[in-house]
Amino acid sequence: MEITSIAPWILLLPFLMFIFLGLTAHKFSGQTSAKIGTTAFGIVAILCYYVAGRYFFGNFSVLDANGFEVFNKTGEIYNQITVFNWTWMQMTENLTIHIGFYLDPISAMMLVVIATVSLMVHIYSYGYMFEHGHFDEGMSRYYAVLSLFSFAMLGLVLATNIFQMYIFWELVGVSSFLLIGYYFFKPAAVSACKKAFIVTRFADMFFLIGILILSYHTQTFDFDQLNADNAKHVLDSFSITDGSRGITFLGFPLITIATFCIFLGGAGKSAMFPFHIWLPDAMEGPTPSSALIHAATMVVAGVFLVARLFPVYSFAAPEVLNAICYIGAFTALFAAIIAVAQTDIKRVLAFSTISQIAYMMVALGVARFGNHESELGFTASMMHLFTHAMFKAMLFLCCGCIIHCVESNEMSKMGGLKKYMPITYWCFLIGCLAIAGIPIFSGFYSKGEILTACLENGYTAIYVVMTLTAGLTAFYMFRLFFHIFHYEENPEYATSHHKPHDQGWQMTLPLIVFAVLTVGFVFLPGFNNAITATRTYMEMPTNWTVEGISIAVALLGIAIAFFLYYKKNEKPANIMAKCPALCEFVYNRMKIDEIWYGITRSFIFGVICKSIAWFDHNCIDGFMNLCAWITQKVSLETKDAQSGNVQQYVWVFIMGVVTIAFLALY
């Protein structure tokens, strides 16, 4: 089959499914919608695998805009190919917005990630939403939005130009909003979805500003042109030379501002500090959608964005990459510390997600074009993206199973679940080992590479922080693990007639698939063959000292967690009693939310909004009221003319005729 004929369906099919399921939501039962949606996405996933497979291992060519044949591979180098590029909006001669399909190693990899996770979530949701023998009322809506999300996410990673990316970027934001607010009758869910939308929109504003600055100077949106020849076009447009930083604005190089603004957009979606506040609250959504959106795909959009523009960052704005890696390192440590004190299992995973995405950001931040060592971060970041998507989705889905049984998110309601839910237990264990960075499991490889990249490129401080974070990660993940599956069995289980148990095949199958992927990651073809900054084979250095230290730190973390939480004891409580203020502070997420609220309440609401509201009330409304008042008065005054009195009409008519005759004649 031709790639060009398949490619449009990857985008069209989920979109059509969204429309179809959305429009027929009240016609079909939730069960039917789920089956239709899952089947359709199954087809999309097969197409995605086929395209990605052909791209990585096959050999094909497409015609580019100038009619030349472009192969997916020239020798060992993978090409960036535009499969199609429809003109969507032609604003002016020079300003055209395209919707296209862009294949390069990272978008092909993202195709695989999205297809896998989304398909598994489609299947899993079928079981998850089936509660107490009946389907949720909004099941059709759920599947419709899931299709919308898949469409948007695929469009985002396949974008040929930065504007298309922005459009789909907003679309994923919308579908995330809809899924977080799925249980719209719960006030917490409503405020969470608003929070997520507003925070990410706020960050997206910077993204848009960045796009505008960048495209204003480069006169293009296309990634191809921006990235080509070591971002030469960008360098020229901003007149950056070896000696100068080019055009400046308020004393800052404009390119720095533009690329930093773009990064801030990514930081919003990827929940980097200080925009991370929406992600923990986003856990109010259904757990499968959390697994898909807030663990595996949407939240890595920021990482993907930086990776997509990596040549621009690396050549034109290396100082922004520095900033990225410091912000990333801080976020990683910060989120890991907060995760230690959380008691809601989904919140723990949410903070862990923030921390792990920060790892990817750090890896990108330390990477530069140059040699194999300096480029290592890029590959490491993409590897971590892939592995993290798999094991974190699995952890979330496990959480879904647990919450389904226990009907609570709180750790204190759990404990001793091991004997009730063996499959979930083993999968969760695999996920924890992977995220902790234990050899054989996928996380070990990607995390090891990230740490190596930090150290090799001379970011020693960051290396230390990241290693510390790795230890913390191991600790809080195993704290969670032991709390759920060991610790002290909740006495309600034994007496309850509704004992916890492993769920049906729809829910266990995805767990097993992800577990296999996590364990079998080593057997996957090496990422260093294609997914590298230069899109060709790259030697992956393995620094055994770094690996050894990271394993040691991880084991230490696990050991502490084992010591404290394997069996019920007084030690955790004693430790917490020693510094209650600190524990409280960390449990409350270091008050960052409160700071944001403070800013919004006192400054934005208090000063800006109030004055705007005053202006709106008095000036705009006043003007409108004045218009209405005048119209009303005039009509009240003149309505008497419509008296229905024929004689009056004749009088006016005659006087009018006389006047006109008079004026015309004299």
Add this chain to the structure above:
Amino acid sequence: MELITANNIIFALLSVVVLGCGLLSVLTEKLMHAAFYLFLTLVGVAGLYLQMSYDFLAAAQLSVYAGGILMLFIFAIVLVHKIGENSEHVRMGKKVWAGIAAFCGIAVVLCTMFLFGNFSADPSTDQFTETVNMELIGRTLLGTGKHQYLLPFEATGILLLACIIGALVIANKEKEDKE
């Protein structure tokens, strides 16, 4: 040119009748009187037609207007008006407004006429003698050539028919509703 000829005297009399009775017809408070004055006005207008020696038109004016339409008016007045109530008091204000309109109109039209109305028609004869013969009228009404009016004539016939039916329907509506 002799000023006092029989022709001129008749014209003066006719114009006084037409205008005077017209004015009385709109000013009088009793409707039956108004109808009578209207009758005199119509007769006067017929006299003016005769003066221009349009005999047939004068006859039509008399028979249709004075004979037909006026009879309708009188029927209507008799049918509609309650006895003893057949007078109406018109407010002065209304009359003033009507007077203003009429006065303005007269002023504009007459001014226009005297300023621009120098029609160069001044036949030498003292009075019109030749009358339009009936055959010509008949041919003009029923012919299809240029300046002949068969189509409007037929249309008028249909209009009249429609009026008969329409008047019947409207006047009978109430009865049918009751049934």
Add this chain to the structure above:
Amino acid sequence: MIPVQFYLVISTLLFFIGVFGFISRKNLIGLLMSIELILNAVNINFVAFNRYLFPNQIEGYIYSLFIIVVAAAETAVAIAIIMNVYRRMGNETVKSIKELKN
């Protein structure tokens, strides 16, 4: 020979007498009578112009005939309407048809 202007003056005065009547009358039948006056004024105009300006043609003459016929038709219908109004409203003043929409 009476100049044409005399006829025109009579016609003008008669026309505006009709207008005056139309505006000032309270009774619907009075209104109709005023309309007849207006139509007559117009007829005089037609006939006079025809006689004086185009003595060899009879267009104005024929037009007057048609006007007389249409006036008759109009009066017949109008009087039927007035009868109806009277039956419904109890009187036949202009006020009673002010609110025809009801």
